[in-house]
Amino acid sequence: MIKDILVCLEGSPSTEAATRIAIGVARACGAQMAGLAIIDEPDIRAGTPTSIGGASYKHERDETLVADAKKLADDWVALFERRCRTAGVPARSLEIVGRPAESILTEMEAHHLTVIGRDANFRFETEEHDRKTLNAILHQAMRPVLLVPETTELELGHTVLVAYDGSHAAKRAITSFAASGIAQGRAVHVATVDDNGVLAREMSERAVAMLRAANVPATAHNIVSILSNIEALFKLAKDLGAGLMVMGAFTRGRLRELFSGSVTRGLVEQTEIPLYLQH
Numbered sequence: 001m002i003k004d005i006l007v008c009l010e011g012s013p014s015t016e017a018a019t020r021i022a023i024g025v026a027r028a029c030g031a032q033m034a035g036l037a038i039i040d041e042p043d044i045r046a047g048t049p050t051s052i053g054g055a056s057y058k059h060e061r062d063e064t065l066v067a068d069a070k071k072l073a074d075d076w077v078a079l080f081e082r083r084c085r086t087a088g089v090p091a092r093s094l095e096i097v098g099r100p101a102e103s104i105l106t107e108m109e110a111h112h113l114t115v116i117g118r119d120a121n122f123r124f125e126t127e128e129h130d131r132k133t134l135n136a137i138l139h140q141a142m143r144p145v146l147l148v149p150e151t152t153e154l155e156l157g158h159t160v161l162v163a164y165d166g167s168h169a170a171k172r173a174i175t176s177f178a179a180s181g182i183a184q185g186r187a188v189h190v191a192t193v194d195d196n197g198v199l200a201r202e203m204s205e206r207a208v209a210m211l212r213a214a215n216v217p218a219t220a221h222n223i224v225s226i227l228s229n230i231e232a233l234f235k236l237a238k239d240l241g242a243g244l245m246v247m248g249a250f251t252r253g254r255l256r257e258l259f260s261g262s263v264t265r266g267l268v269e270q271t272e273i274p275l276y277l278q279h
Contacts, residue, residue, distance in 0.1 A: 001029055001030075001031075001179070001180065001181040002025065002026075002029045002031045002112045002113050002180045002181055002182070003029070003030070003031050003032065003112055004031060004032055004033075004034065004110070004111045004112050004113075005022050005025060005026050005031050005032070005033045005034070005111060005112065005113050005114075005115060006033075006034050006036055006107060006108060006110075006111035006113070006114045006115070007019055007022045007033060007034070007035050007036065007080065007114075007115045008036050008038075008104055008114065008115070008116045008117070008120060008122070009035050009036060009037045009073075009076040009077065009080055010037070010038075010072075010076060010117070010120050010121060010122055010124060011072065011076065011124070012117050012119050012120050012121060012150070013117075013119070013150035014117030014118045014119040014120060014148060014149055014150040015116075015117035015120050016117070016150070017117065017148050017149070017150050017151075017152045018115045018116060018117040018120075018146075018148035019035075019080060019083060019115075020083075020152075020154065021115065021146070021148050021152060021155070021156060021274060022115040022146070023083065023084065023087045023089055024155050024156065025113070025115075025146070025156070025182060026087075026089045027087060027088070027089055028181070028182075028184075029180070029181040029182070031089075031112070032089070032090040032091065032092075033084055033089055033090070033091040033092075034091065034092050034093065034094060034107075034111065035076070035077055035080035035081070035084075035091065035092075035093045035094065036093075036094045036096065036103075036104065036107055037072075037073035037074075037076050037077050037093070037094070037095050037096075038073070038095075038096050038097075038098065038100050038103050038104070038122050039066065039069045039070055039073050039095065039096070039097045039098075040069065040098075040099060040100055040122060040123050040124075040125060040126065041066050041069070041097050041098075042097075042098060042099050043099060043123055043125075043126050044062055044065045044066055044069065044125050044126060045062050045066070046126075065125045065126075066125075068125065069124075069125050070095075072124075073095050074095070077093040077095060080093060081093055094107065100122035100123060100130070100133040101132065101133045101136035101137060101140075104116075104122075104133070104137055105136070105137060105140055105141060108137075108141055108142075108143050109142070109143065111143065112143065112144075112180070113143070113144055113145075113146060113180065114137075114141070114143060114144070114145050114146070115145075115146045115148060116134065116137070116145060116146070116147055116148070117148055117149075117150070118134075118147050118148060118149040118150070118268065118271070119149070119150065120133075120134070134147075134268075138249050138250060138264070138268070138277060138279065139249075139250055139279065140279070141279055142279065144173070144176045144177070144180070144276060144277065144278045145276075145277045145278075146274055146275070146276050146277075147268060147271075147274060147275045147276075147277055148274045149271055149272055149273070149274070151272040151273075152243075152272075152273065152274055153243060153273075155243070156182070156186075156243045156244050156274060157186075157241070157242065157243020157244065157273075158185070158186050158187060158243070159186060159187045159188075159189065159240050159241050159242045159243060159244075160182075160183060160186050160187070160188045160189065160242060160243070160244045160245070160246060161189050161190075161191060161233070161236060161237045161240060161242040161244070161245045161246070162174060162177070162188060162189065162190040162191070162207060162211075162218070162245075162246040162247070163191055163192075163193075163233050163245060163246070163247040163267075164190050164191065164192050164203065164204055164207040164247075165192060165193075165203070165248070166192075166203050166206070166207075167248050168248070169248025169249055169250070169278060169279055170207075170247065170248035171210070171248070172248065172278045172279075173246055173247055173248045173249075173276065173277070173278035174207055174210050174211060174246070175210070175214070176278050177246045177276055177278075178210075178211055178214035178215075178216045179214065182244070182276070183211075183216045186244075187219075188211060188216055188217065188218040188219070189218065189219045189220075189221055189236075189240055189242070190204045190207045190208050190211070190218050190219070190220050190221065191204060191220075191221040191222070191223050191233065191236055192204040192207070192221075192222055192223065193223040193224075193225070193229045193232050193233065194222070194223075194224065195224060196224075197222050197224045198222075200222035200223060200224065201220065201222040204220040204221055204222055205220045207220070208220045221236065223236060228266075229263050230263060230266040230267055230270065233245070233267070234270070234271070234272075237273065242273060243273055243274070244273060244274050244275075244276060245267070245271065245273060245274070245275050245276070246275075246276040247264075247267070247275065247276070247277060247278075248277075248278055248279070249264050249277040249278065249279050250264050250279060264277075
């Protein structure tokens, strides 16, 4: 059962949605929360070529950006703490000076689940978009990540779709999801995409057996479709009314594995519902 949730804070709409969803999970699981705001001073102060006399200007600029980042971090932490108090969820906050990916990966190890807005930009002072941080987290995190797009409904909903391909990452995703407590009270469906419907059914049934062994009832589906894997999964999720998809991420091995890098990236970039991801 999840007992400690890390929420990565910054100012995007997807982080607002992530905080809301994390509070709901914390209340359901009886978990405490930690809000993490990062001041990316190393990247702000990173050396860049300057003209003669430009060093003074750069120093002043860096000081201004660091001060702005600190103020924003303070504001985000204060908002997070207010929302948790209002919801009656025990919470604490952290402000870390450091590079975002390294800071988040380190802090994740102390928490059962990390919740991140899908479009979060932790390098907001130096970059317009920040795909680098999320990419590093999804490739390297050893703990599960709940990725939340800004299009997420007010709650996770009552139906979960588990996308399963038999890979080690997919098995780890099922194991951690079953132990998390999030499945309680929800209808869980497992789907495997394959050109061979019989093999897909057999594989999804194996995943259902794993879930049932962990006291999580589930229903198996096989998907044989002219659509791409991404489109086929999203179509089934929509048909089922799923509010959450569970999957392994960035697996290596057999070419037929569903969660290759390109498919994982496509699901992350296009999803309109939260993804529970396990590397």
